[in-house]
Amino acid sequence: MRTTTVRVPAKINLCLGVGPRRDDGYHPLATVYQAVDLCDEIRATEVSDDAVTVRVQFAGDGRREEAPVPTGPDNLAVKAACALRDAFAVDAGVSLAIRKAIPVMGGMAGGSADAAAALVACDALWGTGATRSELEDIAATLGSDVPFLLHGGTALGGGRGEEVSPVLARGRFHWVFAIADRGLSTAEVYARYDELHADVPPPAPEVPQELLTALAAGDATALGAALSNDLQKASLDLRPELGRVLEVAQEGDALGALVSGSGPTVMLLAEDTVHSEELARLLLATGVCADAVHASGPEPGARLV
Ligand code: C5P
DSSP states (O other), rough: OOOEEEEEEEEEEEEEEOOOTTSSOOEEEEEEEEEEEEEEEEEEEOOSSOOEEEEEEEEEEOOOOOOOOOOOOHHHHHHHHHHHHHHOOOOOOOEEEEEOOOOTTTSHHHHHHHHHHHHHHHHHHHHHHHHHHHHHHHHHHTTTHHHHHHSSSSSEEEEETTEEOOOOOSSEEEEEEESSSSSHHHHHHHHHHHHHHHSSSOOOOOOOOOHHHHHTOOOHHHHHHOOEEEHHHHHHHHHHHHHHHHHHHHHTTOOOOEEOSSSSSSSEEEESHHHHHHHHHHHHHTTTTTTTEEEOOOBSSSSSS
């Protein structure tokens, strides 16, 4: 049986500007994404019938309890395989096996990452001949973050997140992720954001200039000071205990700390790998999170291994 394997990174948002809710229910975003080397792996194996199936295995050491991941048609990787098959009239099935390291419902786009990985893995397995831009178009129908996870690196995100364009970024950054014991629904966080802005709608979102300057210079201290997330208040409202994680980040002299995307993962920027190990130890010792993992970025997007 032929097999293809794809590695795909998690994403973080170095800034996440969120505008007023659109008529389609989505919010206009002005974000800078970075892909980090906390990676899921997907193996796609050819099958003799036209069934698209998925198995999920967790890569962690069991420190955190993993939320269930759908293993039927609701799984985003299954949706991705079916969307690609429909678009190119492929007459085949596939068996997908996912090894998950990205936290489930953690604000790091784990589900979207698996969708991007499934697109790349099935495209190679089936030899669809899809162009990069055709894959990106399918990716955008699957979720707002999926096109970025094909792209990887550090990039600007516009539209509802699906419009990705390159940004000048130097150097490599060391992050520690404080992972919560249970996930948070992205839709719920956006709904709380709407409630918080019920009286005064938020302005059109913009990417802060200080952040772009820090990235262009590869200056981690300036980047730490420029991190921002318009969804943070809504996540903290839903999970007040995340405030303690942010305090511990300060106690450990993190260069910056921020809720990742819609949360509940909190990302801490470290000076180097030694500092990131110290921060991870501090987070675990204070018991403010279920797990603390180190990862660095930028990383390439979904790619065959
Ligand atoms: O695009 P995706 O399926 O990942 O989005 C999940 C949910 O997050 C959406 O159903 C929507 O409630 C919210 N969302 C949003 N605005 C965005 C992206 C996501 O309101 N730009």
